[in-house]
Amino acid sequence: MAIPEQGSSAIAGIGGARSGDLFQILLDGTPRTRAELAVMTGLARSTIAARVDALMDSGLVNAVGEAASSGGRPPSRFAFNPAARVVLAVDLGARHGVIAITDLAGSILARVRADISIDSGPQVVLDLVTKTAHQLFDSIGRNELDLVGIGIGLPGPVEHTSGRPANPPIMPGWHDFDVPEYVRRSFDVPVLVDNDVNIMALGEQRTHWPTHDNLLFIKAATGIGAGIISNGQLQRGALGTAGDLGHVRVARGTDVICRCGNIGCLEALAGAPAIAATLAAQNISAPTSEDLIVLAEHGSPETIAALRQAGRDLGEVLATCVSLLNPSVIVLGGSTATAGDHLLAGVREVVYNRSLPLATAHLSIAGARSADGAGIVGASMMVTQEVLSAEAIESMLVLRASLALSTP
Amino acid sequence: MAIPEQGSSAIAGIGGARSGDLFQILLDGTPRTRAELAVMTGLARSTIAARVDALMDSGLVNAVGEAASSGGRPPSRFAFNPAARVVLAVDLGARHGVIAITDLAGSILARVRADISIDSGPQVVLDLVTKTAHQLFDSIGRNELDLVGIGIGLPGPVEHTSGRPANPPIMPGWHDFDVPEYVRRSFDVPVLVDNDVNIMALGEQRTHWPTHDNLLFIKAATGIGAGIISNGQLQRGALGTAGDLGHVRVARGTDVICRCGNIGCLEALAGAPAIAATLAAQNISAPTSEDLIVLAEHGSPETIAALRQAGRDLGEVLATCVSLLNPSVIVLGGSTATAGDHLLAGVREVVYNRSLPLATAHLSIAGARSADGAGIVGASMMVTQEVLSAEAIESMLVLRASLALSTP
DNA sequence: TTAGTTTGTTCACCACGCGTACAAAGTCCG
């Protein structure tokens, strides 16, 4: 005998769970049956059926075989289909950039690394990006109409809401340039722009630390910057320059002059050029970050010592950050962090010594896990987070429905 | 001739703006007409009328006279009625606490300052709080049924989601005590608990800096702590200990031992006891913060110098915080900040010198404006923010409607 | 006073979602 479903319809519709909300449940990728979705949402089975149909029509949800029967007719299962659409993810550095097409789960379908000088100015750089993007679409034989959005990471401060760089030091000509507007001339989809460190932080958090809502990502290379995720959200500050740790003063370096004109800046002590200079003074040549990595791998004592000291300097600043933000993880990325675990060791040494036990008891300090491409994944995530939101899905489905009506 | 209202009903209901959402618009206090609300929400005038009626029935919205006619029947106007319900706001310090009843806008209707030793333990303290609360209700002659929630600020780290203090150093017996559960035995309403600094930060931001979404509040007294508002939201960190700046190392104090066992802590240099000790070494007695304020007002050069130096030490730490968080305001509160503008001057001196121009160009550093009671207002705001949310209002109205049906 | 305008209220219509009924497709047991 079938159990009568649900009671009073006086409170019907209060939940207000629409197709978009249903989709949010499926976003984790787990295949689910209609019945499971019904109990999760509290909606009637008939309603779920209609919603699932709409989502299947759009392609965003796929049937993925049947589940085991529990004594009756075996239910079919449905899951989010990340392959339904694609995202264009762009990570631009000072001298080169990575342009990639990913699916909706952030998996890279195609990628190209190109030599791009960011100082050629926005038009030149972005034209090259869009041209490369068209080629990528050709190479994987995918329709450009499947593109739902573009995410771009830039090596400087960006006002994320408007997508305009704000006084970027190494990006002449980019100040206040309307990146989304320009890119949308080539691809008419949402264009989201952010600082490259923020994007890497997002990529690391979403892929490797999903249970940690308070993560501090550090990129240590030529410059030193931080991406802050608090309460699960990227924190960008008032002008989008949050995380700019390069020019924080460190006690040790009272006599070191930084390129910013101040003395004792973290970057002037622990930035990649500073480490190279330290080694040069000991007659060790390591002009590039690759050199540094090789030296560290071969166990050069001077290199290891220099990296460890850089880690201590960085750790001094991070100890303050830990007290202020109380993160549960610090992730160290960037070329300097990749050269063995020496930087990491220096950071750990100082942070665990300096901070209160309460703040460090549950604090992990780890190296970045997405060796390369954290930026790409983060750029893709930034887009999907916005484009796959309940509201966005909802309006997309409504649009499709009205189109279907007008062309029967 | 009347203009036909609205078009296709195919997209009807997509907005999903219910009574709760309507109420959010009215929350700013501005009186509005039904017609204005209709264009703002996009809902039909008839729908607005029903929603407004429901809100008026609940008392949360009041008619506030008529607006000027624009050639036809003059419209009546409606506005949020903060007097409809009350909030119990409690701000507990180490040696005394303030207990107040506020309206829904945070205006204080009645308040009492009581001598409470926080180290008497949670039961004793909270019993006194609830007893005092009952008396306050009597004194203003208001029904306790009008109470919608209780906000409590405690002088130590609190896990806000559960309302349990986490290893608070100066609150023996409070660790992991379920404050909401205990208080709810006396008043069966939502009980929200947070760190006192967080609450003060919230109060300052909501009352005096509503346009600044990135605010850093500093309380400088015996201890030194920060409340972080980023992106309009309080940031509490992984364990609720974010903002614990007291034990960050400052370069100057390499030989000062702090009570935490470490050396060079900010608190050991710039905390109120440290300032008192500096003055005592110069044969100036200022054991309490009131003494300090009097001395500063009378222009004692030693006092001013000590405060200014404390400001510089604090500024050194805040310079790092500015680089990390990129706030648009830093607000200095607490007894030390109240003793003239000397602490403020020291902070400004160092922060503006140390930080990059980009971060400080639009940065204000100001003294707290709610001389007293920022904690109370913040505690009240914390409650209203939750209790007046769209969802909360929605379910309250639904509840009222069903009660009205059952008792005709 | 009268025409015109805008607000406030009532009411029929319509779409959406719910719950029920029933067919379809399995499992389990004799």
Added chain:
DNA sequence: CGGACTTTGTACGCGTGGTGAACAAACTAA
């Protein structure tokens, strides 16, 4: 192997909520 049972999937009547139009009320302007 077939019938009893269980669970999924689909079709359909019904109630609710929101809309838009019609109309009454209240005021301005000529």
